[in-house]
Amino acid sequence: MTDMALVRLLEDCLSAHWQSSVTIDNVKQLTGGAASQTTAFDAWAEGTLQPLILRCGDDEHQFENALTKPTEASLLELVYQQGLPVPEVIAHIPASDVSGAGFVMRRLAGEALPKRIFNDARYATARELLAGQCGAVLASLHNIDPRRAAMLESVSVEDDVLRYRERYREFGQCLPVFDLAFRYLLDTPPTPRQAAIVHGDFRNGNILVDEQGLSGVLDWELAHIGNPIEDLGWLCVNSWRFGHVDKAVGGFGDKRALLETYNRGRETDVTERELAYWEVFGVLKWGVICLYQSAIHLQGKQRSVERAVIGRRLSECEADLIRLLKEG
Amino acid sequence: MAIEHPSAEQLLEAISEFLKQSILPALDAPALSYQLRVAINGLGIVGRELNAGGSQQRDEQVLLAEFLGQQGELATLREQLRVHIEGSDAPYRDPALLEMLQKISDAKLAIDNPKYQPVPPLGAGIR
Numbered sequence: 001m002t003d004m005a006l007v008r009l010l011e012d013c014l015s016a017h018w019q020s021s022v023t024i025d026n027v028k029q030l031t032g033g034a035a036s037q038t039t040a041f042d043a044w045a046e047g048t049l050q051p052l053i054l055r056c057g058d059d060e061h062q063f064e065n066a067l068t069k070p071t072e073a074s075l076l077e078l079v080y081q082q083g084l085p086v087p088e089v090i091a092h093i094p095a096s097d098v099s100g101a102g103f104v105m106r107r108l109a110g111e112a113l114p115k116r117i118f119n120d121a122r123y124a125t126a127r128e129l130l131a132g133q134c135g136a137v138l139a140s141l142h143n144i145d146p147r148r149a150a151m152l153e154s155v156s157v158e159d160d161v162l163r164y165r166e167r168y169r170e171f172g173q174c175l176p177v178f179d180l181a182f183r184y185l186l187d188t189p190p191t192p193r194q195a196a197i198v199h200g201d202f203r204n205g206n207i208l209v210d211e212q213g214l215s216g217v218l219d220w221e222l223a224h225i226g227n228p229i230e231d232l233g234w235l236c237v238n239s240w241r242f243g244h245v246d247k248a249v250g251g252f253g254d255k256r257a258l259l260e261t262y263n264r265g266r267e268t269d270v271t272e273r274e275l276a277y278w279e280v281f282g283v284l285k286w287g288v289i290c291l292y293q294s295a296i297h298l299q300g301k302q303r304s305v306e307r308a309v310i311g312r313r314l315s316e317c318e319a320d321l322i323r324l325l326k327e328g
Numbered sequence: 329m330a331i332e333h334p335s336a337e338q339l340l341e342a343i344s345e346f347l348k349q350s351i352l353p354a355l356d357a358p359a360l361s362y363q364l365r366v367a368i369n370g371l372g373i374v375g376r377e378l379n380a381g382g383s384q385q386r387d388e389q390v391l392l393a394e395f396l397g398q399q400g401e402l403a404t405l406r407e408q409l410r411v412h413i414e415g416s417d418a419p420y421r422d423p424a425l426l427e428m429l430q431k432i433s434d435a436k437l438a439i440d441n442p443k444y445q446p447v448p449p450l451g452a453g454i455r
Contacts, residue, residue: 315440
């Protein structure tokens with residue numbers, strides 16, 4: 001897609017939407033595969049600057065069950081209406097020869113890079129508050145009636161575990177630690193919880209942070225309906241602590257703070273014990289994603305040194321899994 | 329005997345140093361610099377595997393053979409362990425199995441990412 005064609009497409013769509021002439025400026029591609037893109041840009045309409053994001057197209061190599069962009073947009077609209085800190089969807093972009101189907105949303109202010117969230121002095125207060133705020137936001141998300149999210153797929157815990165195990169086995173790598181952990185997940189089912197909207201990728205790196213703490217929740221493409229405690233366990237997976245291993249919640253907070261606000265927000269009694277099941281689940285899920293990423297390279301679908309090297313992160317998953325199982 | 333002037337490890341080291349000291353500072357595209365750092369990291373894995381990969385695999389084979397009470401190729405023993413895991417009652421509570429798998433995993437981690445800090449035990453109350 002050429003920049004000029006994209007600029008014209010966005011100007012046309014937004015002019016029609018706001019019914020006034022719009023000019024586009026500062027187009028910057030943030031991430032992008034062959035077919036899917038996230039692009040930041042500024043729109044000028046009636047003398048006002050609007051910082052926006054375009055998300056469009058679906059990569060043929062995106063992780064399975066990832067939402068298409070139109071589905072992601074309708075989910076974002078739902079959770080935005082419910083008052084969650086997510087970007088407001090401004091316009092839907094139909095598929096054309098310039099881009100795949102997608103949507104334009106507001107660009108929220110805030111920092112998403114874990115390194116800056118950990119180290120920058122301006123986020124000192126935010127770091128104190130973040131774990132509790134994550135618990136509160138997840139509680140609000142999980143309190144939404146999942147029947148309102150008909151666009152999402154619903155999966156039982158057992159089917160989800162079996163599906164991840166099948167993916168793992170398809171890659172043909174024999175990792176006994178993975179087999180052992182899958183066995184644990186299947187033998188010792190978690191406390192049943194009423195099905196809820198699960199974000200699916202709620203972690204440090206996918207949240208926006210400002211001086212007051214959590215300011216936005218991004219990357220909803222792995223959302224589904226299921227046991228909501230999956231989101232809490234995933235947030236605690238060691239990979240997302242980025243070396244700050246003693247801070248279990250995203251490398252910035254502790255589980256007690258997370259569970260306290262979560263349980264208060266939902267009138268539940270989730271314990272660290274229950275969380276431990278979902279941590280094992282999360283590490284396995286991350287392991288399967290690593291296998292999947294490196295397979296895309298190894299099978300020649302998209303050659304990339306980054307995808308190749310990510311395959312070697314399986315050792316990290318194994319080291320975490322075996323320690324979690326020893327506790328269990 | 330392997331060729332030693334320079335050895336494969338020394339050759340790798342020279343390439344890594346060149347990429348890190350001469351190429352990385354000359355790149356001004358952040359995406360490319362990131363990819364290059366990932367590639368240099370990959371070369372580090374290869375270097376550690378050249379150095380310790382052989383003994384890691386031998387140790388794994390010995391541990392698996394002892395645990396299973398049978399001899400065999402490493403790949404076969406891994407498959408046998410999978411069969412054992414599928415066929416046992418609550419294998420994830422078997423301390424001998426867990427100890428052995430931790431030894432094997434930690435040796436692999438020492439090659440793939442020696443700086444990685446695995447998840448600390450629950451008891452500390454900080455998790």
